[in-house]
Amino acid sequence: MERARAAALTEEALTRLIESQHQWPLNLITDVYLYGSFARGAPQPADVDLDIEYDQTDERWISTVIRALSNGRNPHTEFKKLLVGRKRGIEFVFNHRAEADYDMTLLWQRGEDLDTALNRIRGIKADPTAGRAPRDAMLPQFEGIDRWLPRPFRETLSRAIDAEAITVERVVLPDTDIDHPLARDHLQRRWRPESPLYRAGRAVFAHLLARNVDPAQVHLHGRDVRDSETPYFAGFSLRYLTSMQDCLTEHGGTEWIEVVHPTTRGPLDALRITPTGKPTPRDLLWIDS
Template structure:
């Protein structure tokens, strides 16, 4: 992405945020920071990384719990009004205090738009700025780190080191017609995604992976929705959308396995992370992906 395009995206986010300060939940945003390659001045950043520092009121706490319980991403209430369907802006939430890498303040509650734009203008392009040293990396994350932000990698590593979970890298099988013809699979997929969609392919690969292992696909909770059974010990998600719910799925809903297709694609190998719980007591103690 050209830097000029990245600047325009940040300007759009800031403008929408300032305009929406009288509306919930944008009124909860306290500060906005930028970090990553754009903040270092890269001429062609892969995307724009923004951290939103968000206050929590009772309404937000209730919304967060209800959304997770229903398999929805609660943070869509921030993303949609700020970027719509654009995918070139990556948001983290309440990460500034614990970050051990530079973050540049763009906006603070009470600032007008011109103050935020002045701070944005102060971030100069640097032809020598490359990718930052990669932190919080494991072999399982190689090649996926562009789509698996450091914030998430750190939480995975903390959970692994505590003995709460294990994480392995798996390559899911290319789904075949026999997988799609399975009555449970066919019934579930027909109204969710069209065959050209990367999510349709990823869903088929998850089903194929489970079916080939002898798992009943009806026992899967797939990307925010139960496939058929009321009890779903198997979970799968795409593009980290529901990853924040993983802890509760294991500790409160009897989850045995979580498959995360980090970056669904139309072609090429289908890479995923397979997460297994190893200690429920330690899982319950985790501070997993802040609410």
């Protein structure tokens, strides 16, 4: 990404925040910090990394979190929607400053005006010697797909691996046709054949069928294929990966296959995540993206 575009995205997000700072849940935000390659002055940062600090004690927010988690959704989606809409290029973490072992640059805090925030962004000078920071929480399984696997996801998976709660295997799914009627019907009802999601779903079924897994026992990208008890879970583009904790700990899941970046051509790289059965803290697999 060009540095000018990174600056423009950051300025737009701060403008949205400050102009709507009395709107819930933006009124919960207390501080915004910048970190990563853009903050260090890299001419071509990979993306913009923002830490959003906010008040987690608000009663409405607590109710929202409970509802979101019970439905396998990310409660921070509303923040992202209001700050950037559908635009890409900004990676968010939330209330992360206390845990960060790297420098963060304050961009805005409650009570300050827009000019103050914009001047801080514009005051970050380009440094031709500043390259991209080493990717944190990198494992061999993430190589080559890390641009589509944001840091919070990598950190959670790495932490769970270190705790011996899960194993993560990198697999390339077969791009082949399938002849199972239930699997074919499910794909045809959900996606067009030219869709990258159709291709990813077909590859997941092909992989599982080769292992003699009954497609009826699969929960594919947010839906049961047939049975209500589904020990096999699969998702695409991290859309439902925040549900992994409940699926593998509360709903009898034996594995989760994540096609990180479905495409219409090229290799279909996926992560196969399996629980070890070792007792672990309840929130160890909770991914906050």
